[in-house]
Amino acid sequence: MKVESRTVLGAFSFLTILAVVYWVLVALHGSSSERSGIAMLVFSFAAYALLGGYLLAQYLRRHGIPRAEDRFDATQEDGAGVIDYFPATSIWPAAMGLGMVFGACALVWGLWYLAIGAVLFFGAVFGWVTESDYTEDVLPGTDPDELAAAHGDFASTGAHHDH
Amino acid sequence: MTILEERPQLPFEAHEPSLMEIVPGPRPHGIVKFVTSTDHKQIGLNYLFTGLAGFVLAGLMALVMRTQLIVPNNHFVTENVYNEMFTIHGTIMLFVFAGPFAFAGFGNYLVPLMIGAPDMAFPRFNNLSYWLYLGGFSLLLAGFLTNNGAAQFGWFGYAPLTEAIHSPGPGADLWIVGIGLTGFSGIFTAVNIITTVFTLRAPGMVMFRMPIFVWNILVTMFLILLAFPVLTAAMALLWIDRHLGGNFYDATKGGQPILWQNLFWFFGHPEVYIIALPYFGIATEILATMSRKPVFGYKGMIAATLSIGALAMGVWAHHMYTTGAVLLPFFAAMSLLIAVPTGIKFFNWIGTMWRGTIVLNTAMLFCLGFLAMFLFGGITGVILAQPVLDFQLHNTYFVVAHFHYVLIGAVLAGFGGLYYWLPKMTGRKLSEKWGKLGFALLFIGFNLTFFPQHDLGLRGMPRRIETYNAGMGWNFLNELSSIGAYITALGVLVNAWNIFTSWRKGELAGDNPWDGQTLEWACSSPPPDHNFEALPPIRSERPVWDANHPDMLTKVGH
Numbered sequence: 001m002k003v004e005s006r007t008v009l010g011a012f013s014f015l016t017i018l019a020v021v022y023w024v025l026v027a028l029h030g031s032s033s034e035r036s037g038i039a040m041l042v043f044s045f046a047a048y049a050l051l052g053g054y055l056l057a058q059y060l061r062r063h064g065i066p067r068a069e070d071r072f073d074a075t076q077e078d079g080a081g082v083i084d085y086f087p088a089t090s091i092w093p094a095a096m097g098l099g100m101v102f103g104a105c106a107l108v109w110g111l112w113y114l115a116i117g118a119v120l121f122f123g124a125v126f127g128w129v130t131e132s133d134y135t136e137d138v139l140p141g142t143d144p145d146e147l148a149a150a151h152g153d154f155a156s157t158g159a160h161h162d163h
Numbered sequence: 164m165t166i167l168e169e170r171p172q173l174p175f176e177a178h179e180p181s182l183m184e185i186v187p188g189p190r191p192h193g194i195v196k197f198v199t200s201t202d203h204k205q206i207g208l209n210y211l212f213t214g215l216a217g218f219v220l221a222g223l224m225a226l227v228m229r230t231q232l233i234v235p236n237n238h239f240v241t242e243n244v245y246n247e248m249f250t251i252h253g254t255i256m257l258f259v260f261a262g263p264f265a266f267a268g269f270g271n272y273l274v275p276l277m278i279g280a281p282d283m284a285f286p287r288f289n290n291l292s293y294w295l296y297l298g299g300f301s302l303l304l305a306g307f308l309t310n311n312g313a314a315q316f317g318w319f320g321y322a323p324l325t326e327a328i329h330s331p332g333p334g335a336d337l338w339i340v341g342i343g344l345t346g347f348s349g350i351f352t353a354v355n356i357i358t359t360v361f362t363l364r365a366p367g368m369v370m371f372r373m374p375i376f377v378w379n380i381l382v383t384m385f386l387i388l389l390a391f392p393v394l395t396a397a398m399a400l401l402w403i404d405r406h407l408g409g410n411f412y413d414a415t416k417g418g419q420p421i422l423w424q425n426l427f428w429f430f431g432h433p434e435v436y437i438i439a440l441p442y443f444g445i446a447t448e449i450l451a452t453m454s455r456k457p458v459f460g461y462k463g464m465i466a467a468t469l470s471i472g473a474l475a476m477g478v479w480a481h482h483m484y485t486t487g488a489v490l491l492p493f494f495a496a497m498s499l500l501i502a503v504p505t506g507i508k509f510f511n512w513i514g515t516m517w518r519g520t521i522v523l524n525t526a527m528l529f530c531l532g533f534l535a536m537f538l539f540g541g542i543t544g545v546i547l548a549q550p551v552l553d554f555q556l557h558n559t560y561f562v563v564a565h566f567h568y569v570l571i572g573a574v575l576a577g578f579g580g581l582y583y584w585l586p587k588m589t590g591r592k593l594s595e596k597w598g599k600l601g602f603a604l605l606f607i608g609f610n611l612t613f614f615p616q617h618d619l620g621l622r623g624m625p626r627r628i629e630t631y632n633a634g635m636g637w638n639f640l641n642e643l644s645s646i647g648a649y650i651t652a653l654g655v656l657v658n659a660w661n662i663f664t665s666w667r668k669g670e671l672a673g674d675n676p677w678d679g680q681t682l683e684w685a686c687s688s689p690p691p692d693h694n695f696e697a698l699p700p701i702r703s704e705r706p707v708w709d710a711n712h713p714d715m716l717t718k719v720g721h
Contacts, residue, residue, distance in 0.1 A: 003370035004361050007469070011385065014473045022477070022493065031488040033421040037480070040429045044389050044476060055361070068366035076698050079366035086282045086693065089191060089199040093287045097294025100347070104302060104340035107402060108333050128287065 001062065001070065005055035012048035019045055090131060096124035201286030204690060206293050207272025208588060211581075213297060214264030218574075219655065220304070221255040224248045226652055229612070233645035235633040245629035246315035247334075251303060253318030254338065257434065258345045259300045261570055261577075265441035266387070267296065267352050269580055270380045272588065274356055276683035277374045279365025279701070281693035284358035292351040299344030306334040306341075314338035317627060319427055319482075320401075322412030322420040327405040336405065339398045346391040346398075349437075353384035353391075365682070367701035371465070374681040374704065375458055378465050379444030382472040383437050389476060390433040397426035421488050428479040435569070436475040439537075440468060442573035443508060445580040446530050450512055451705075452583070452677050453527040454519030457717050460511040461704055467504035467511070474501045484550045485557045491550045498548035505541055509534070522677075525598030529579030532606045533572050540568030543617070561620025567613045575605065578658060585662065586676050590688040591669030597661040604654030611647025615640040680705030 019041035026034045068078040099120030106114035196205060227248050231239045240248070271289065275282055283289045306313030311332030316324040325335060360373070360381050373381075401423070403409035410416035412423045451458045458464055477497045480489035512534060521527065543565040547553050556562060578601075586592045619640045624631065631637055675684040684707045686695050699710035703717035 001361075007370075008385075010469070011473060015476060018477045022490075025490055025493050030490050033419055033425065033488050034480075034490065036422055036425040037429065040393055040426075041476070047389065069364035069368055070370075071367065072369055072702075074366035075700060076366055083281060083363070084284075086286055087201050089196070090201055090287050090290065091199050093201075093290035094198050094294050097291050097298060100295060101298035101302070101344065104298070104344055107340050107406075108302075108336040 001055055001059035001067070003070075005052055005059050008048055008052035008055055012045050012052045015041060015045035015048060087131070090128070092124045092128040092131060095120055096128065099124055199290070201282070201290050202692065203271050203275050203283045203286065203289060204588070206289050207268055207270070209293050210263055210271060210296065211268035213293075213300065214260045214268055215659075217255045217259035217300060218264070219659070221252045221260060222652065222655060224252040224255075226648055228252070229645040229648035231629060232631075232641050234642070235631050235635075235638055237630055240629075242629045243312060243315060246627075247307065247313040249627055250314045250317055250338070251306065254303055254314075254342065255300070256570070257318060257438070258342055259296075259303070261438045261573060262434065263296055263345070263349070263352075265445065265573075265577055265580075266356075266380060266383050266437065267292070267348070269376075269445060269577075269584070270352070270356055270383075270441060273584065273683055274359060274377055274380055275363070276587075276686065276690060276694055277377050277681050278360060278363065278368050279682050279695060279698050280359060280363035281695070283355050284363055285355050288351055289355050292348045292355070295344045295351070296348035299341045299346075299348065301341075302337045302344065303341035306337040309333045309337070319431060320423075321427075322401075322404075322418075322423040323414065325401055325405075325423075326413055336402070339402055339405075343395055343398050346395050349387050350391050353387040356380060356384050357388075365698055365701060368682075371462065372701060372704045372706075374444075375447040375461070375464050375468070376441075376444030376681075379440045379447075379468050382468050383440045386433045386437050386440075386472055386475060390430040390437065393426055394430035397423060397430070400426075421483075421486060424483050424486065425480070428482045431482065432479040433475045435566075436471055438570065439573050440471065442533070442576040442580075443468070445583075446512065446533050446576045447515070448681065449526050449530045449576075449579050449583050450515045452679050453522045453524065453530070454516045455522070455678070456515055456519040457680070457703075457705055457708075458511070459514030459517070460507075463507060464511050467507040470504035471501060471508075474504070481548055481553075484553045495548060495550055499545065502541065502545055502548075509538065524582075525593070525595055525602055526579045526582040526677075528599065528602045529575050529582060532602065533576035533579065535572075536568050536575060536609065537572030540565055540570075540572055543568065556620055558625055559620035560616040560624045560626055563626050564613045564616035564620060567609075567616070571609050571613070575609075578602075578605070581658075581662065583677065584683075585665075586669075586672035587683055587688050587690070589666055589669075590672055591665055591667075592672045592676060593661050593665045593669060597657055597664075601654050601658035601661060604650055604657055606654075608647050608649075608651030608654050612644050612651055613647070615643045615647075619644070675707065675711070678708075678711065680708040682706055685710070 019038065022041055023038050026038060068074040071078070099117045099122075102113050102117030102120060106112070106117060191199065197209065200206065225248075227240060228245065231237050231245055271283065274280075303313075309332060311334050313334045314320070314330065314337070316330055316335070320335075320338070323329060360377060364373070400409065400411040404411055404413060404418070410418040412418045412420050414420055447458055447464065474497060478494060478501065480494045481498045483489050484491060484494070543561070547556060547562065547565055582593050582598055619637055622636055622640075624635070624637050631641075672688050674687050676688075677684075681704075682698070682701075683690075685697075685699055699706045703709055703719050705717050709716050
């Protein structure tokens with residue numbers, strides 16, 4: 001997580017400097033229409049601050065214990081175990097996509113299309129969230145006993161360490 | 164090539180098969196698989212071939228335009244049809260083909276394979292992205308079926324042409340929502356790929372061992388996260404203008420047409436790098452494999468990609484020099500700065516080939532074509548980045564020639580990517596004979612089409628005019644350009660034929676036909692569900708090469 005957070009925070013720093021420089025230059029020499037650019041740059045660095053801050057928090061939360069994918073010497077055994085739940089097939093994304101396309105048609109031809117779009121969209125949301133009933137069995141870190149055992153040792157969710 | 168085939172395939176020890184636990188589920192086939200599959204490989208192929216369909220359709224529109232322009236005072240199509248053609252040609256090429264073909268097509272298929280992941284982080288979300296993309300594509304095309312025809316204001320839709328009074332009818336609205344949907348698709352793909360790269364890498368696949376292609380896709384995704392929401396917002400404001408009586412862009416009611424230009428290009432310039440960076444990645448992978456060498460200056464390459472991504476956010480107004488409402492020195496300096504990291508990339512590409520054992524097959528030829536054409540487009544870009552020259556050349560065919568060289572350079576790398584990775588995707592190689600013919604036709608055709616357009620621009624021919632008078636001195640160059648377009652079309656046809664016939668009858672590729680270096684060559688062709696039976700140890704940025712060539716291990720710098 002170190003490289004990840006530094007990459008995003010680096011982009012955040014650059015955008016901040018860019019926004020400040022641009023702001024100053026526009027204030028000195030620019031035209032009024034360029035204020036939109038200032039707004040967009042400010043929101044850009046704010047967005048990266050959010051993402052970079054989250055990644056940094058994830059990194060700090062692990063107290064310097066790297067994940068298996070962050071260790072140069074990790075072997076495949078270090079990554080053994082359940083990775084995640086990967087749903088095989090699902091009709092709901094297609095239904096939701098069709099609902100959103102109907103929603104787009106409503107913007108072109110009138111609100112009538114929104115009725116179909118909303119039914120498809122919310123039906124798909126319902127189907128989607130009720131589809132994955134595997135969660136309790138499969139997802140790492142959802143078993144209460146395992147969580148209790150792993151408390152204070154974040155490495156146990158992915159990598160095993162022999163310190 | 165025979166030497167390659169005799170090499171043993173991946174002599175690393177297979178680990179116990181239960182290293183990664185996967186939840187089994189139903190595995191449908193045919194149309195049901197197409198609609199419901201959450202497999203990143205199926206979705207990647209969907210994107211690749213939908214993108215190619217967009218390329219062919221938008222290419223046909225280009226042929227209509229070139230046929231109209233082949234002789235002066237031509238009446239092959241009406242002005243309105245010509246306007247629809249250049250608008251939808253540009254829109255489809257950018258929003259349906261050039262971008263998604265690489266970052267969603269190749270990105271979806273290859274990123275999980277290259278980092279040793281079983282699938283994308285959000286497989287169903289991934290499937291949804293594709294349907295939004297296909298829906299957006301369909302709505303863009305649906306414009307042709309409406310009474311007033313498709314949108315006619317060019318792919319960047321400048322205000323006030325886009326206002327309801329100048330562009331009535333649903334064609335323009337379909338353009339708005341079509342782009343909006345492909346934009347959402349792009350944002351969803353970005354979220355998905357960033358999460359995948361950050362959380363689903365194989366053990367030992369640290370960030371600085373990821374292939375350059377993955378790094379480039381990652382930076383592209385960060386650009387998408389900043390650029391596409393601005394575009395969607397701009398489109399929403401435009402829709403409010405058209406339907407709810409807003410006046411954001413309408414100067415007659417106190418709005419600002421320049422606001423649209425600022426918003427659009429704040430998306431539009433990063434979009435150029437959103438398109439280009441994945442193709443840079445494709446070219447890097449092919450050059451390294453076909454030169455039998457590791458990427459020269461691996462970390463320098465990543466630094467260059469990150470610099471291009473960062474600088475791309477600060478150059479949007481170089482499309483607006485002639486408005487007189489932008490800070491010329493700031494944007495000129497930023498635009499010229501981008502030439503530096505791009506130059507580093509060229510230096511490193513040449514360094515990768517330098518003293519390598521170069522295999523000059525079709526994929527490599529396309530890559531070399533990319534290097535030549537993209538370099539040329541880059542140089543004319545440096546010319547246009549300077550306000551003194553841009554004031555002369557703005558909105559002439561010189562600009563058209565410039566960005567077609569940039570984008571077609573990228574597209575050549577994309578074709579190279581097809582020749583390089585389709586054997587992994589289908590299990591069969593494409594024909595080298597047809598491939599080389601296809602490359603020659605495309606390369607000659609592209610150059611013949613667009614090189615004369617530089618001169619046309621210098622002679623003052625503005626873009627987007629549907630005809631011209633005979634006495635302007637533009638006749639011969641337009642004729643050359645149109646002939647080039649037909650040769651290009653023939654080249655596309657040859658390549659399409661090659662893909663079509665090789666899909667079922669091509670020579671069997673095996674798991675690792677090119678003696679590849681990165682992880683996607685460690686699984687079978689095509690890869691099984693959830694990708695890997697076993698992974699080689701990852702100790703450098705080219706684990707498969709290390710496993711196959713223990714005597715020539717990649718030097719690591721840490």
